[in-house]
Amino acid sequence: MRTVIVSGASSQIGRMLLPRLAQAGFRVIALSRKGEPAWQEGCAGEVSWLRADISDPQSLQGLPAADGLIHLAPLAILSDALAAFAASGVRRLIAFSSSSKFSKAQSPVAAERAFAARLQAAEDAVAAACGRHAMHWTIFRPTLIYGCGMDRNVALIRRIIHVTGFFPLLGAGSGLRQPVHADDLAAACVAVFDNPAAFDKSYELSGGECLSYRAMVERIFASLHLKPRFVRIPVALFGAALRLLAFIPRYRDFNVAMAQRMNEDLVYAHDDATRDFGYQPRKFQP
Template identity: 30%
Template sequence: MTTVLVTGASGFVGRAVVAELLGRGHRVTAGSRHGEAVGAAQGVRLDVTDPGSVLRAVGEVSPDAVVHLVGIIAEQGDQTFSRVHVEGTRHLLAATPRGARFLHMSALGAGEIAGSRYSVTKGEAEALVRASGLNWTIFRPSLIFGQGDDFFGRVLKELVSAAPVVPQIGDGTFPFRPVSVEDVAQAFAGALDRPEASGETYTLTGPQEFTFRELLDLELAALGRKKPVLPVPLSLMNLAVPLMQMLPNPPITRDQYAMLKAGNSAPGEEARAAFGLPMHRLQDRLPEIVQGR
């Protein structure tokens, strides 16, 4: 039985990873800022931006493996990309026992998307992991879907529901290959049972690629709605997005806009073969996601 500390355990992905690890018989401690239990996993207070908090949590658990899932998609106050993704990872790496496994959740396109601090800091965190001297594995998921997800269950749902017409960014051809939260959880748990996963970086993507326009159509169909889709030229979006940042809660941040234009797709066959992933299909799950069932 492996003793595992999961950071970000109370989040959307964290809950799925904790459940998968428990199902495989591991001893799991759920790390989060409030220290709540997650399922049958005992909770521990762990704020990755506070090195003292990290040292106390790791010392209390004495883990054989650390699964690092903490991340943010938008900056708020002192919770910046650099502070959470880079410094948070640095604190956790320094506290992790030298003989422990370190499984790190990065993001597809980490360090590769111009104009995105999210992408830049994800790339910087990866570099820290690779230089740590620990027994590491890095995962780079695409958009993650599942019950309670933020993108398909909220952002895209609001986009297609808010107005009589659905705004489409540019020509809508940006490619995406969403992956299910169950596939992501199985990959993380499977890596603990696969020594040859050490020192490897795996892309986590689903079985099918969609354009942004196709995602809008799928979302509308799942909601049982029919609306016209109105393309918004990138030249207009380039002017509008900076102005949106003056709003208290902008509908899209600069980082999100940069990442949408870049798309989010890559082959995922290596991870599927390595960890025996079932490769759930977005279109099969979307109705229950948008309806909150």
């Protein structure tokens, strides 16, 4: 039985990934700063939890022997930690970046441009570190992730609708989106683990359906058995609301540029992933 370490295992992708790995015959070592989440009891098979902080080298001392690492935590902290994982025998890496590398690269907000640059630098650093440690790597760049109620996209829209009964919209909400389910990302991890066609490559992983921002929100209304209700909000008022929301730590990076992207297309083809490992994501099902 081969062993795979999953860092950031308490994330929404982790919640879908751990059962898939166990069912595929892997022994799973799940790393999390917080320890075992409540949902882990549903993970049958060889799954054990280890409290560890990837950004703290001391917590990675004495890692168990493993064949691979699936990194679901922030990519920026990975390259410095790869030596510790290599010492435990890891020779296969699957990690997650983000399509924000592209969508925020030309943002009018300096902090977003800097974020996109950090993603690019992190991808480059990971690839270089894997070269030094003889690891084959695969980097995924998902689009708008949903599926477990743990995201800041669909779950936030759902909460706004639940509290207010309507959704604030900037303009027509015409920008195209491709929401991707966390379980489809988990399936992609299992599909590429032993697939040489995916070694040392990066992939855009978008959802199986392209729809406008407004249509995406309408479908979330429908999932709540509510009639869609929208309120058009001026840019200045939207910016003020987002600045208030940014006082909540989880949303501190929210800004008016995010609202303006409601009318921008954020579409990324996943043809390469379909060709190399049969990626077939589902349609949007909130």
